[in-house]
Amino acid sequence: MKKLLISLLTAVLVTAGLTGCSAFGSEGDSGGKTKLTISYQDTAFPALIKASGVLDGADFDVEWVNLTGPAANLQALYSGAIDLGHMGDTSLTIEQANAKTEWTADNAPLEIVAGWRNPYSEEYSPLVTAVRTSAGIDDLSQAKGHTWGYNFGGYNHAQYLVSLVKAGLSEQDIKPTQFADGATSAAAFNNGEVDVYSGAHGAILSSLTSGDAKILLDDSDTDIPALNVWTARKDVLADDDKNAALKDFFSRMSGYWAWHDDHPDEVKDILKKQLKVDDARADFEFQVRRGQFQAFDDDLITREQAVAQSLFDGGAIAKLPDVGIGFDPRYNEVQKAVPDAGAPE
Amino acid sequence: MTAVQEAAAATSSPVRTVTRTYDRARSGRLTGRGWGRTPQLVLRVVAPVVLIVLWQLSSSRGWVSEQTLPGPTTILDAYRELWQTGDLQAALPISLRRAGVGLLIGGGAGLFLGIVAGLSVTAERAYDAPLQMIRTIPFIALVPLFVVWFGIGETSKISLIIGASIFPVYLNTYHAIRGIDRKLLEVGRTFEMSRWATIRLVVVPLSMPGILVGWRYAAGTALLALVAAEQINSQAGIGYILNTANQFQRTDIILAGILVYAVLGLLVDGVMRGLERVLLPWRATHDGN
Numbered sequence: 001m002k003k004l005l006i007s008l009l010t011a012v013l014v015t016a017g018l019t020g021c022s023a024f025g026s027e028g029d030s031g032g033k034t035k036l037t038i039s040y041q042d043t044a045f046p047a048l049i050k051a052s053g054v055l056d057g058a059d060f061d062v063e064w065v066n067l068t069g070p071a072a073n074l075q076a077l078y079s080g081a082i083d084l085g086h087m088g089d090t091s092l093t094i095e096q097a098n099a100k101t102e103w104t105a106d107n108a109p110l111e112i113v114a115g116w117r118n119p120y121s122e123e124y125s126p127l128v129t130a131v132r133t134s135a136g137i138d139d140l141s142q143a144k145g146h147t148w149g150y151n152f153g154g155y156n157h158a159q160y161l162v163s164l165v166k167a168g169l170s171e172q173d174i175k176p177t178q179f180a181d182g183a184t185s186a187a188a189f190n191n192g193e194v195d196v197y198s199g200a201h202g203a204i205l206s207s208l209t210s211g212d213a214k215i216l217l218d219d220s221d222t223d224i225p226a227l228n229v230w231t232a233r234k235d236v237l238a239d240d241d242k243n244a245a246l247k248d249f250f251s252r253m254s255g256y257w258a259w260h261d262d263h264p265d266e267v268k269d270i271l272k273k274q275l276k277v278d279d280a281r282a283d284f285e286f287q288v289r290r291g292q293f294q295a296f297d298d299d300l301i302t303r304e305q306a307v308a309q310s311l312f313d314g315g316a317i318a319k320l321p322d323v324g325i326g327f328d329p330r331y332n333e334v335q336k337a338v339p340d341a342g343a344p345e
Numbered sequence: 346m347t348a349v350q351e352a353a354a355a356t357s358s359p360v361r362t363v364t365r366t367y368d369r370a371r372s373g374r375l376t377g378r379g380w381g382r383t384p385q386l387v388l389r390v391v392a393p394v395v396l397i398v399l400w401q402l403s404s405s406r407g408w409v410s411e412q413t414l415p416g417p418t419t420i421l422d423a424y425r426e427l428w429q430t431g432d433l434q435a436a437l438p439i440s441l442r443r444a445g446v447g448l449l450i451g452g453g454a455g456l457f458l459g460i461v462a463g464l465s466v467t468a469e470r471a472y473d474a475p476l477q478m479i480r481t482i483p484f485i486a487l488v489p490l491f492v493v494w495f496g497i498g499e500t501s502k503i504s505l506i507i508g509a510s511i512f513p514v515y516l517n518t519y520h521a522i523r524g525i526d527r528k529l530l531e532v533g534r535t536f537e538m539s540r541w542a543t544i545r546l547v548v549v550p551l552s553m554p555g556i557l558v559g560w561r562y563a564a565g566t567a568l569l570a571l572v573a574a575e576q577i578n579s580q581a582g583i584g585y586i587l588n589t590a591n592q593f594q595r596t597d598i599i600l601a602g603i604l605v606y607a608v609l610g611l612l613v614d615g616v617m618r619g620l621e622r623v624l625l626p627w628r629a630t631h632d633g634n
Contacts, residue, residue, distance in 0.1 A: 042592060043580055065497055065578045068588055072492065072577070079493040183592050190594065191413055203594065206412065273430055275593050 447506025459518025521555025
């Protein structure tokens, strides 16, 4: 009996201890104000928004969260830890394609509510396919037999698959090298471990400026919208207070882009401080982080659907989703969203 | 030293034998005569210095690119940069607090569970098997689940470190108690010692070395878990610095951060060794000679 009591006491204490831990560091309320918990994949954009002052005097509070990678953002969204998750525009396509239950307009748990990117520029395209100059590849069709680095999912993967199609090659013709994330893929390319690379432009900037690499295709060639997006849970959008706060948030955010363009030095200083990047990368990031919200119109959905088709054809997703289900244009008006920001000028 | 401790020392016949050929240091450690203290210290210092010089040479002579392996001076510059921006000063206390709180709660829970399981068959039957199952799960694989269960605040970070710290202490405590020589417990019974007296005079002193080894392991594991934990919504901490550097390919900062973890690991291990010496002054150990 005594032993049994000891065991029971142990179980109770462990449970109480673990439960007590869960209360550690729990966030307080916002004093009656609606609070939006918004994630971004680095700490620079929140710092820039704060510096711009566009959210000053708002009737809602914003808690910024730093979550790297789409997977972490999706987990945080599903668990209710955040209201808006930052990812690439293709992440929800993959999420939808991998969902156990088929998404419909009614049951889709997540929706993209904002998308943005910089105006098209060959010099500052966010997404590229590049080759090491030492590989002697002047045309992508010559990539046959060469190693080609990319990371799974998202628009980097789409860039890789569409580049293959553009090159008239299949995965059997090359040596595909898949990495866990874009940073590792870029590091392998910068280090000469792979000859061809599809992914973020900024991540291989040092190889490009040193002449060790050159770009053969960018996102305008592959027609990938390459948007940064914020994704929300359906129940957040259905909450009247959150919906009103989001409306005000996006309305205020529409004024951010002009501040960004008007304060290049301040923006670059913040980028250097937050991201620990050198001057060249800060200049690049200043340019690539310019832009405007993009309207979720038929043209964009058609382009997103084409990306989904490429991912499906390339075997990255097992079923072809209707990507329009994942885009909600309800805030486009307050965002002052423009059509086709990624189109060549 | 208690009578039982003396008895325990006396039963350890190999130690008695080697004391004839080794000097007993004041700390209770046995020092070999073959090597003097100075050459040993020189050997300790020379190897890392040679390594650092070779490292710097390979970097400054361009044998290895700066992007692949930045030299020591570049890493010092990275520290200077982190110090000037205030990131390093901000990161260290935050990371240490996370690791410390996680280690204290996790290690404390492991200690409690280990003691109870060590002393009670019923408790062992109740939770040893599930704990053994759980301990084989790599805690890094739990990061996504911890986000779902505990959110993205401090709770999930601390919980991950707690989860990683419990098992080394639990296992070592449990085995240290179960590993006590049955004859010594029988001695206690012969002298009609109460259960509490047996625990205080036999179990605690004899299991303490094992328990402290568990805490040493747990301290190292807490630092490992810290790396994973600080990838969850960190806006400060060594893990945050590493994560950002990884995203923007600052190899010098990545190495600087890794070295901070290494130094923290050494410091924590040093503290635990010091604790061992303070808490177990009666215990004779040897130094490998």
